Amino acid sequence: xxxxxxxxxxxxxxxxxxxxxxxxxxxxxxxxxxxxxxxxxxxxxxxxxxxxxxxxxxxxxxxxxxxxxxxxxxxxxxxxxxxxxxxxxxxxxxxxxxxxxxxxxxxxxxxxxxxxxxxxxxxxxxxxxxxxxxxxxxxxxxxxxxxxxxxxxxxxxxxxxxxxxxxxxxxxxxxxxxxxxxxxxxxxxxxxxxxxxxxxxxxxxxxxxxxxxxxxxxxxxxxxxxxxxxxxxxxxxxxxxxxxxxxxxxxxxxxxxxxxxxxxxxxxxxxxxxxxxxxxxxxxxxxxxxxxxxxxxxxxxxxxxxxxxxxxxxxxxxxxxxxxxxxxxxxxxxxxxxxxxxxxxxxxxx
Amino acid sequence: xxxxxxxxxxxxxxxxxxxxxxxxxxxxxxxxxxxxxxxxxxxxxxxxxxxxxxxxxxxxxxxxxxxxxxxxxxxxxxxxxxxxxxxxxxxxxxxxxxxxxxxxxxxxxxxxxxxxxxxxxxxxxxxxxxxxxxxxxxxxxxxxxxxxxxxxxxxxxxxxxxxxxxxxxxxxxxxxxxxxxxxxxxxxxxxxxxxxxxxxxxxxxxxxxxxxxxxxxxxxxxxxxxxxxxxxxxxxxxxxxxxxxxxxxxxxxxxxxxxxxxxxxxxxxxxxxxxxxxxxxxxxxxxxxxxxxxxxxxxxxxxxxxxxxxxxx
Numbered sequence: 001x002x003x004x005x006x007x008x009x010x011x012x013x014x015x016x017x018x019x020x021x022x023x024x025x026x027x028x029x030x031x032x033x034x035x036x037x038x039x040x041x042x043x044x045x046x047x048x049x050x051x052x053x054x055x056x057x058x059x060x061x062x063x064x065x066x067x068x069x070x071x072x073x074x075x076x077x078x079x080x081x082x083x084x085x086x087x088x089x090x091x092x093x094x095x096x097x098x099x100x101x102x103x104x105x106x107x108x109x110x111x112x113x114x115x116x117x118x119x120x121x122x123x124x125x126x127x128x129x130x131x132x133x134x135x136x137x138x139x140x141x142x143x144x145x146x147x148x149x150x151x152x153x154x155x156x157x158x159x160x161x162x163x164x165x166x167x168x169x170x171x172x173x174x175x176x177x178x179x180x181x182x183x184x185x186x187x188x189x190x191x192x193x194x195x196x197x198x199x200x201x202x203x204x205x206x207x208x209x210x211x212x213x214x215x216x217x218x219x220x221x222x223x224x225x226x227x228x229x230x231x232x233x234x235x236x237x238x239x240x241x242x243x244x245x246x247x248x249x250x251x252x253x254x255x256x257x258x259x260x261x262x263x264x265x266x267x268x269x270x271x272x273x274x275x276x277x278x279x280x281x282x283x284x285x286x287x288x289x290x291x292x293x294x295x296x297x298x299x300x301x302x303x304x305x306x307x308x309x310x311x312x313x314x315x316x317x318x319x320x321x322x323x324x325x326x327x328x329x330x331x332x333x334x335x336x337x338x339x340x341x342x343x344x345x346x347x348x349x350x
Numbered sequence: 351x352x353x354x355x356x357x358x359x360x361x362x363x364x365x366x367x368x369x370x371x372x373x374x375x376x377x378x379x380x381x382x383x384x385x386x387x388x389x390x391x392x393x394x395x396x397x398x399x400x401x402x403x404x405x406x407x408x409x410x411x412x413x414x415x416x417x418x419x420x421x422x423x424x425x426x427x428x429x430x431x432x433x434x435x436x437x438x439x440x441x442x443x444x445x446x447x448x449x450x451x452x453x454x455x456x457x458x459x460x461x462x463x464x465x466x467x468x469x470x471x472x473x474x475x476x477x478x479x480x481x482x483x484x485x486x487x488x489x490x491x492x493x494x495x496x497x498x499x500x501x502x503x504x505x506x507x508x509x510x511x512x513x514x515x516x517x518x519x520x521x522x523x524x525x526x527x528x529x530x531x532x533x534x535x536x537x538x539x540x541x542x543x544x545x546x547x548x549x550x551x552x553x554x555x556x557x558x559x560x561x562x563x564x565x566x567x568x569x570x571x572x573x574x575x576x577x578x579x580x581x582x583x584x585x586x587x588x589x590x591x592x593x594x595x596x597x598x599x600x601x602x603x604x605x606x607x608x609x610x611x612x613x614x615x616x617x618x619x620x621x622x623x624x625x626x627x628x629x630x631x632x633x634x635x636x637x638x639x640x641x642x643x644x645x646x647x648x649x650x651x652x653x654x655x656x657x658x659x660x661x662x663x
Contacts, residue, residue: 058566082572090569097567102560107582107657117568152658168568 005176005208006032006055006093010068013047013054015279017062022279024050026232027068032176037202037209039223039240041216041255043276047232048212052178054078055210056093057085073175091121094169098181100161104153110137111149114168121172136167140197159190166197176208177201183218195221216259220244225312228252231277231287234306238313248315250292286318294319351651358647362640369639370422370632374415377628384431384626405431418632427636428629430622437633441615445637447517448603448614451537454521454530455599455606458538459545460592466542467549467588472576474554482546489543494602498536498609505532515611537606541595548591552584559583586657593649597642 013025025047032038040048053059055070057077070078072092080088089095097103105113114136115129124132130149137145140163153161162182169177179198183191199222202209211222219226223240228249236249247253257270274291277283283290289299296318304316385401386393393401402408406417421428427437466486470479506514512528519526556562557580565579566572604616615634622630653660 056567058563086566086569086571088569089567095567097560097564099560103564105561105565105579105583106659107586108579109658113564116565116570120569120571154659165564168564172569 002034002036004031005034005073006210007071007074008051008055008068009071011051011054011065011070012067013050013059013063014066015060015063017280019280021066023066024063024232024279025054028229028232028234029068030227030234030237032208032210034175034208035202035206036224037199037211037222039211039213039219039226040229041213041219041226042229043214045276045279046229048229049180051229052095052180052210052212056089056095056178058089058095087121090117090169090174091172092174093176093178094172094174095178095180096162096165096169096182099185100158100165100182101185103165104161106153108152109149110151110153110156110164114149114164114171117168117171133167133171136171137164139170140164140167140201141193142167158186159193162186162190162194163197166194166201170201170205173205174207176210178210178212180212181214182211184213184215191218192221198222216255228255231283232279233287233316235288235317236313236315238309238315239311242311242313246313248309248313248320249288249317250294250319251288286316296322351654354650355647358643358650362643362647365643366636366639367419370419370636371415373632373635374418374628375411377626377631378411378414380626382626384628387626388431427633430630431627432622432625432630437629440618440630441633441637444614444618447612448600448607448616450517450521450530451533451603451606451612451614452596452599454534455536455538455541455602456592456596458534459541459595459599462538462542463545464549464588466546468553470546470550471553471557471584479550483550486543486546486550489539490547492539494536494540495605495609497539498533498606501532501536502609515609517610517612517614533606533610533612536609537599537602540602541592541599544595545588545591548588549584552587553580556580556584582656586653589649589652589656593646596645600638600641 008031009029011025011028012023014021014023028047028051030038030040040051042048050059050063053063054065057080059065065078068078069076072088077085077088077092104110111130111133114133115124115126118124118129118132119126122129122132133149134145137148142148142160142163148156148160148164153164156164165182177198182198183194186194195218198209198211201207209222211218213219219240226236226238226240226243227234228236228243228251230251236243236247236252243252244256247256251272254270254272258272260269261267272291273293277287277290285301286292286295286299286304289295292299298318302318304318304321306314306316307320308314309320383398384405385398385407388401389397406414409417418428425438429436430440433440466482470482473479502514505512512532513525515529517526517529517533519529521527521530559580561583562575562579565575570579603614604620606612607614607616608620615637619631619634619638621627622634
């Protein structure tokens with residue numbers, strides 16, 4: 001078991017809005033180890049991006065960490081001064097973003113943008129930074145790196161730009177790489193190349209990776225562990241095999257059911273009904289219950305606690321306890337089949 | 351770059367041809383007879399007919415226009431009906447004053463506009479922002495003949511800090527500099543306001559851009575985030591506005607020169623129109639049009655330096 005790199009404990013991130021403070025992240029706890037990829041999964045607006053921005057200290061002006069702590073290599077980093085946070089960004093924790101088309105500055109050369117972190121974090125001269133920059137471009141698989149250094153972002157393809165972004169992120173030798181949907185805007189073939197690159201670099205540089213995505217296919221490619229978020233909360237967490245083979249939370253099952261399986265001709269898509277609640281919406285009990293096909297009275301009244309299912313698998317759902325009681329065993333993989341039959345009835349009752 | 355300039359000069363020639371035709375045509379059909387202006391109230395019909403014949407005003411329109419063009423190509427823009435001075439000389443004497451005024455106003459507009467716009471954007475929603483946007487709105491709304499008169503009243507007549515008008519002294523002398531202040535502010539205010547508004551909105555937009563977040567994620571210092579990563583992008587639309595305003599400014603000199611009694615091309619033009627002095631009107635309009643096109647060419651060239659995405663074939 002490798003050393004823990006990042007620890008996030010009971011993180012609450014709040015935004016000031018006209019309607020008063022709104023919690024975008026609600027009491028989320030997780031950790032990332034060296035050489036490990038943690039995938040944070042959820043629908044758009046579930047708080048996964050805000051969680052990552054809270055970690056790297058780039059929250060928008062009206063956002064703040066209202067509670068909890070973020071620790072990097074054992075040291076609290078959520079309450080550092082602005083200047084210390086700036087020096088930490090890029091050298092300890094780096095981030096790559098979703099849109100490679102807009103994430104690079106259009107009026108500065110690739111070389112300028114790549115030299116910047118090298119000069120800031122390693123105190124290199126311009127010349128040293130150029131040499132190292134060419135090495136980095138080589139490392140991320142960019143052909144003719146010398147030529148690329150003098151080019152502008154618009155002269156590169158989307159995949160190349162994302163490679164440049166990765167090179168920039170790696171320039172400061174960070175321990176943790178946050179990747180916020182880095183392949184969403186790319187073609188499928190390029191997507192696979194970028195995922196391979198991130199995987200390879202993670203192993204070679206022994207980085208921790210926090211990978212944010214809504215795509216279960218991508219999760220299967222890169223994740224060691226998976227954390228599922230819904231409406232600002234963590235609802236399930238576990239090793240990737242556990243989550244794929246024995247998903248416990250109805251929402252996780254729903255996410256997996258929303259991915260088409262081309263190998264199985266009888267497979268039918270099961271989209272999750274309804275939409276994500278707005279952040280301001282007050283929901284009593286479990287925040288997923290209005291969309292849950294298995295919701296019980298208890299779900300509408302009480303917030304489910306987090307249960308440890310062993311093997312590093314955690315879930316917050318009353319259903320798991322119910323199953324444990326009715327079946328007399330800890331976990332039951334077949335429990336879903338019987339439930340889905342009476343589910344429409346429950347929906348009708350609501 | 352060379353092809354751009356060559357193409358633009360070609361376009362300029364076509365444009366000047368069109369403008370000269372329009373101006374010549376509108377003067378031809380405009381009411382008022384140059385002959386009676388020249389002959390004065392005592393002239394007899396025979397005198398007037400004589401003047402018209404001498405000036406070639408009895409020839410058909412196209413013949414007159416053709417003759418004008420033919421001479422113009424050789425650098426002869428005709429002679430003023432009034433003073434018999436050559437048009438080229440009359441403009442050459444006054445042009446430095448107009449250019450001085452236009453450049454001084456541009457300096458006022460760019461300096462005030464950029465500073466106010468930047469402060470507004472960087473202190474978004476503060477009282478500084480509020481004050482600056484209010485002044486910008488006022489600056490755009492106030493007509494400059496009124497502003498000029500007001501400034502003269504306050505600073506020249508009541509306070510007696512600055513001269514009432516004229517632009518006779520060279521600008522590098524203290525007196526010449528003082529003469530330039532009020533007209534430059536009068537003419538530059540409207541443009542300053544427009545530049546301020548554009549700078550503010552452009553900065554506010556770019557500050558939210560993904561690449562600015564990327565810069566912060568790299569650990570770039572906040573001052574550098576603003577001055578390098580944000581400003582260079584935000585300036586692109588501002589440069590367009592500056593270029594366009596230089597055109598408005600050239601037009602604006604007509605009124606400002608009148609208000610401040612400055613002996614420039616603008617005043618020459620307006621007096622020439624009143625006197626139906628056709629050659630002078632045509633000459634000055636062509637000059638202003640040429641300047642406008644040249645300024646736009648310069649803006650286009652500056653673009654290629656600011657925005658690498660722009661390439662001219």
